[in-house]
Amino acid sequence: MPRSEPLPRTVRLLLLARVVNQLGAFSLPFLTALICADHDVSLTTAGLVSAAFGLATIPSRLAGGGLADRIGGRTTIVLGLCGCAVAQLAIAASTSLAWTVVAAVLLGLAFELYEPPSQAIIGESVPERQRVRAFSLLSAALAAGGMGAGLLAALLGRWDLRWLFVTDAATCLVCALLVRLALPRDRPAPRPAPDRGDQGERDDRDDRGRSAVRPLRDRALLTVLATGTAYALINQQTVIALPLALARRGLPGADAGLLFTAAAATTVLAQPLARLAWTSRLTTPVALAFAHLLLAAGLVGYALARTLPALLASAAVWSLGDLLIMGRVYALVTDLAPRGGSGRYLAVFGTSWGIAATLAPILGTQLLAHAGTTALWSVMACLCVLLAALHLRLTPRPSGPAGLPLGRTARAGTQGAAARS
Missing domain, CATH: 1.20.1250.20 (MFS general substrate transporter like domains)
Known part of the structure; x- marks a missing residue:
């Protein structure tokens, strides 16, 4: 590009x-x-x-x-x-x-x-x-x-x-x-095609570019939703639990604002990373796995750091992973959606943030109270490594306009198409 x-x-x-x-x-x-x-x-x-x-x-x-x-x-x-x-x-x-x-x-x-x-x-x-x-x-x-x-x-x-x-x-x-x-x-969305079974739905998508919009029956989307919810739960810990974790380390809780600013600045300044040739060539599962390893590295930094400069460096590493995830995962969900169904597919995927916002305060405060700061960030880092492995095995690869796989093998593209049918 x-x-x-x-x-x-x-x-x-x-x-x-x-x-x-x-x-x-x-x-x-x-x-x-x-x-x-x-x-x-x-x-x-x-x-x-x-x-x-x-x-x-x-x-x-x-x-x-x-x-x-x-x-x-x-x-x-x-x-x-x-x-x-x-x-x-x-x-x-x-x-x-x-x-x-x-x-x-x-x-x-x-x-x-x-x-x-x-x-x-x-x-x-x-x-x-x-x-x-x-x-x-x-x-x-x-x-x-x-x-x-x-x-x-x-x-x-x-x-x-x-x-x-x-x-x-x-x-x-x-x-x-x-x-x-x-x-x-606004332009009216295309009317959904009538349900004629799985083969009919695939034909509708291929021949007329549209199909019945049923996000909760799309196995590929549900897989992305599951991993996305786990990611959102980790992400929310870096917002909700971070001030409390800093205070337990003897640092001012207000320093969390500096870490938030450092993360935001990294997200803005690192935009060219998403356009580098080598990152563009990565398949979606590989890119998401690499991004989660960056998240894990940043969280390990949070677990081990005792000074503000070390925490700032960890926040920068974390935000690089976050940047790669946000670009890839929303593009993937958009690609999975049939024509006229992007809004509903993105909405179902977006419920991951509501679920995380409800569960994160409970999980974070309990881990801090019973296990401590190091354990909190270590558990989150381990979860990131697990998600990296799951992305390599489960995450579908987007298919091109003609239904051809964009990944390195036709077999992976065929598996992704089967998951969407």
Whole structure:
């Protein structure tokens, strides 16, 4: 792929809009703190409210995929962003714990609506050879916005935590306006072909480019969902458990912010890595296995490091693996989806983050309490090595436009096609 080949205008505008949205995406980490400070409840109660938000994001993600395929990506994105803005303003204005809980659940129900259509628009707007690069740039755009979000949070959080939610709502509305004005009008999705059995479904996909959209019956997608959920669970530990782990090591918990910034900066600066010739030649299973080994190396660094510079280096190594995973895995899910079904496939895969957001706090705190910091990161590193081996054996290889395998052997491509039938 030529390095100078530009991405479509639609993708570039969507990436810009997501940067704007991410600039305000700093309120959620402070939801527990706001509930404790304003409503004088225990940390356990505040944590349950946050868990309720996390559970609500799972149906939100599924609804976003279904709406994207039925009413269009642009409309769904705008609907989700406006819903988030209303819920965040309700949290900022709530005067009782009950109203805060209702607003937090409503925020969860709207929070993931715009993710599947955003990913589907990117996947469907670029040729297959550009998908990995496009999804890697989405990850970089969110990281770049996150770096600015941290600075805004530091400024506004010293004034009043409620203003974090007001500002987040404002960026949601600005992003919705950009999407509404800049993205092309939605086009109706193709009508699903009638179900004539497995052979008929394969014929529909090959001859007319479409098939019945049944993501939960697609064995290849379910395999990617299983490994993706395990990855998301590990990823969430580096966010949720990291401040607690630093404190147990005698380091300031606030240093986690420096590690987050280092990881985000690495994600942005390392974008050319996704376009190197040798990384482009790697098959998807090999690339994902290599990426998980990088994650394991970073986590081993977390387990052994005792100084801030060593932790920063570990965060950089971790984020390199994360960068390679995000580009490859979303391109893979997009390729697995039949025409008109990208939104629903990406939505089902995206539930991995909701599951991880619910389980990660329990797993991380229990490991820290009963085994310690070194054990926490060591267990996560071992899980990464296991996932690397599973990717080499189980992960399907994308098939090309004509149904021909893009991997090194036709047998692997045939196995992937059989898994999708």
